[in-house]
Amino acid sequence: MVGASGVGVDMAVLHGLVAGCGWAVPLGKLLAAEAALLNNFLWNEVWTFRGANTRSPSGRWRGVATRLLRFQAICVAGIGLAILSLHGLHAGLGLNLYLANLGAIGLATAWNFGLNAWLTWPDRPAWATHL
Secondary structure (H helix, E strand, C coil): CHHHHHHHHHHHHHHHHHHHCCCCHHHHHHHHHHHHHHHHHHHHHHHHCCCCCCCCHHHHHHHHHHHHHHHHHHHHHHHHHHHHHHHHHHHHCCCCHHHHHHHHHHHHHHHHHHHHHHHCCCCCCHHHCCC
């Protein structure tokens, strides 16, 4: 659900910036991916991994800030991967912008989710121990 909402945010922002505002695809993708990244962090924090990393209420916000910075650092590489793969699929292979973007999102999602489940939310709730 979190990933699907991120895809929706990414596609909507990309469309708005590229088709609506005439921005270049790489710049539009950068901002679309960042918007999706923040959306996904919020939903992962409050829903997917809500039982994780809650050892002390006083350190809760410091923990959120630390996780956001770690999440951002990991996802910057994912955004770079997405921009490069979008360019390769769209400009290089001539795929439709939105189909190419779905492929780029899929590749970045595998990177981002895998590393963030391991490094950002290592104290997962019991139901998520398979991650």
